[in-house]
Amino acid sequence: MASPAKPPLNEPTYLRVKRAIIGDLIGHGFQPGDHLTIEMLTSRYNVSHMPIREALRQLEGEGILVSIAHRGFRIEALNERYICNMYDIRIGIETMLARRAAQHVGGADVDRMRAIHDRYIAAVNAGDNSAVIGMNVQFHDVIHDLAHNPEAVQLLEVRTRIVRSVAQTVDAHVDQDRAPTVAEHARIIEALAAHDADGASQAIFDHLDKARDRLLVRVEKAGHLLGARVAETGANVG
Incomplete structure (x- = not known):
């Protein structure tokens, strides 16, 4: 962890x-x-x-x-409802992008995703959380680029940027088990490598559905920790 x-x-x-x-x-x-x-x-x-x-x-x-x-x-x-709403938007757009990506992905693209995945695992094992975040963004960016729909990607970025900020904030205070993400990313890669549009869409859906639930658990834990800190100091400067 x-x-x-x-x-x-x-x-x-x-x-x-x-x-x-x-x-x-x-x-x-x-x-x-x-x-x-x-x-x-x-x-x-x-x-x-x-x-x-x-x-x-x-x-x-x-x-x-x-x-x-x-x-x-x-x-x-x-709050929880807001985060869930943002994930609904993300799931809707990213499952579509994954389906499109499966139609365009080539061997070099799969190799690139596997290389990013390997660097993600190495960063997890090294405890390099900045690299973990960077590799995760790169992983999803490859899928977005392959879909050839920049308008959808722009909408996704604008509407869900806050969720990334929330995740980075809570992850500064709460441990996170990255093993589920590693397994979920591997499943996405295999579906794309097989040009399986349905499989890629489902793999992204399952990944984001579980990622939302994991984030909500961490937000709750962080809320208790940060609430105690605010009560003690009157402020929460990171």
Whole structure:
């Protein structure tokens, strides 16, 4: 089982702030409907206005915050229902992309996926969580590219980016067993290698369905840990 993922030492300040805000949402330091201002967050996280502003801009783009004229930002719900809805979108789009990818995949593409899969396993075994995340993104990107539907990929990225941010935030606090993902990725590769559109679509569905459930368990665990931290310190700066 992998240890909690530590953020890179050179991580930009705005990303640390973004993770901190998400952590405060998960830990119930902030509640849906609360208003956030740059001044409030500057004091809470002890950083300058610029990274606060960029973090808020990104979270607004991901649908977690709504800009209110002259009042800062209002928090929308980041709860189990929201995460499930985002996964519904992801499953719908990615199963279609996998089906299309199975029609276009070539031998070199399969070799590339297997090489990425091997590097993913090596990163898991080395405890290199940054590489694990990177290899996972590359794995799914190969499938997306093979589908030749950039509009669907763009929609997928815009609507589900926040789920990736949530996963990276909770993984900094909660262990994750990567073995199921390794097995699920292997099944996806074999279906694509066989040009089995139905099999590839089903393999992606099963992978994302289980990934959602695993994330919800980690979010619940992280919520207890981060909630205790917020209660103790009054803030959650990653």
